[in-house]
Amino acid sequence: MTESPTTHHGAAPPDSVATPVRPWSELRLTPAEAAAAAALAARCAQRYDETDGPEFLLDAPVIAHEMPRRLRTFMARARLDAWPHALVVRGNPVDDASLGSTPVHWRTARTPGSRPLSFLLMLYAGLLGDVFGWATQQDGRVVTDVLPIKGGEHTLVSSSSRQELGWHTEDAFSPYRADYVGLLSLRNPDGVATTLAGVPLDDLDERTLDVLFQERFLIRPDDSHLQVNNSTAQQGRVEFEGIAQATDRPEPVAILTGHRAAPHLRVDGDFSAPAEGDEEAAAALGTLRKLIDASLYELVLDQGDVAFIDNRRAVHGRRAFQPRYDGRDRWLKRINITRDLHRSRKAWAGDSRVLGQR
Numbered sequence: 001m002t003e004s005p006t007t008h009h010g011a012a013p014p015d016s017v018a019t020p021v022r023p024w025s026e027l028r029l030t031p032a033e034a035a036a037a038a039a040l041a042a043r044c045a046q047r048y049d050e051t052d053g054p055e056f057l058l059d060a061p062v063i064a065h066e067m068p069r070r071l072r073t074f075m076a077r078a079r080l081d082a083w084p085h086a087l088v089v090r091g092n093p094v095d096d097a098s099l100g101s102t103p104v105h106w107r108t109a110r111t112p113g114s115r116p117l118s119f120l121l122m123l124y125a126g127l128l129g130d131v132f133g134w135a136t137q138q139d140g141r142v143v144t145d146v147l148p149i150k151g152g153e154h155t156l157v158s159s160s161s162r163q164e165l166g167w168h169t170e171d172a173f174s175p176y177r178a179d180y181v182g183l184l185s186l187r188n189p190d191g192v193a194t195t196l197a198g199v200p201l202d203d204l205d206e207r208t209l210d211v212l213f214q215e216r217f218l219i220r221p222d223d224s225h226l227q228v229n230n231s232t233a234q235q236g237r238v239e240f241e242g243i244a245q246a247t248d249r250p251e252p253v254a255i256l257t258g259h260r261a262a263p264h265l266r267v268d269g270d271f272s273a274p275a276e277g278d279e280e281a282a283a284a285l286g287t288l289r290k291l292i293d294a295s296l297y298e299l300v301l302d303q304g305d306v307a308f309i310d311n312r313r314a315v316h317g318r319r320a321f322q323p324r325y326d327g328r329d330r331w332l333k334r335i336n337i338t339r340d341l342h343r344s345r346k347a348w349a350g351d352s353r354v355l356g357q358r
């Protein structure tokens with residue numbers, strides 16, 4: 001019988017209704033487990049050309065069956081729990097010297113040193129669902145990079161630094177957005193915090209809740225989908241027209257969906273607005289903003305930590321920080337995961353793993 005995973009719900013037994021100590025579920029790997037997972041990823045990095053290639057995309061969820069059993073048990077159970085905002089696994093080994101310098105741009109971030117860690121993130125993701133990328137974000141890559149880019153310190157995208165990255169549902173504008181956003185911390189020497197918040201259900205009055213459940217809100221694509229934030233080789237892609245259309249003529253959507261006692265959330269603090277002239281929706285959105293601002297909390301991903309944020313239950317962002325530009329800046333590998341790739345069939349951009357509206 002294998003030891004059960006350590007989840008940090010607090011001391012309460014699983015059937016208790018006591019409030020969890022932390023709003024995320026967490027596992028710390030033993031050194032032996034961490035080494036086994038890293039060795040599996042290293043073998044994949046030798047055997048396969050690239051993380052995003054068709055062979056590894058198909059094989060990764062099967063190879064992930066060889067990850068340590070306690071880790072797989074943790075992921076399988078924590079995914080079914082009704083409360084966590086994120087699944088966090090700590091203790092993956094990262095050799096800082098062989099990782100090499102933090103690149104200056106995501107375009108050059110597929111480095112030999114980071115390669116095994118990208119494969120590791122793909123294996124973790126394979127335990128949760130189907131991975132995908134966006135035709136209009138980081139050139140359609142499936143494994144993407146989060147690092148500060150010089151000159152972009154005050155932008156509204158993940159390569160910002162001096163400005164706080166405001167809370168958002170990942171790709172809130174799209175019905176095909178991820179169920180989970182995976183982040184693997186390659187380095188984070190200054191302990192820059194990821195921010196998270198769930199639906200502030202206890203503090204929402206009934207009428208506001210009613211309005212948030214109605215299709216009275218416009219959510220536009222965030223700036224990471226702009227042509228200017230992709231490579232010039234991508235500029236002609238027809239999917240950017242889909243982004244332009246979603247920006248110019250967004251369809252009204254509901255911010256909350258699902259069960260009234262445990263709703264799913266879809267909102268982006270920087271890119272959401274009430275439908276034109278809808279004062280009641282404006283007031284409801286204003287109330288929600290204040291409550292999320294007040295309940296936002298921090299999760300620091302140290303080197304080797306991986307987090308899978310539940311993109312239906314929680315919004316996320318990042319605190320402001322001073323970029324170093326010395327090769328040691330905070331650097332994360334990121335991945336989008338859906339529980340069902342077929343749900344996005346209408347948006348397959350010629351490839352089931354790269355989405356984009358035409």
Ligand SMILES: [Fe+2]
Pocket residue numbers: 168169170316
């Ligand atoms: Fe994000």
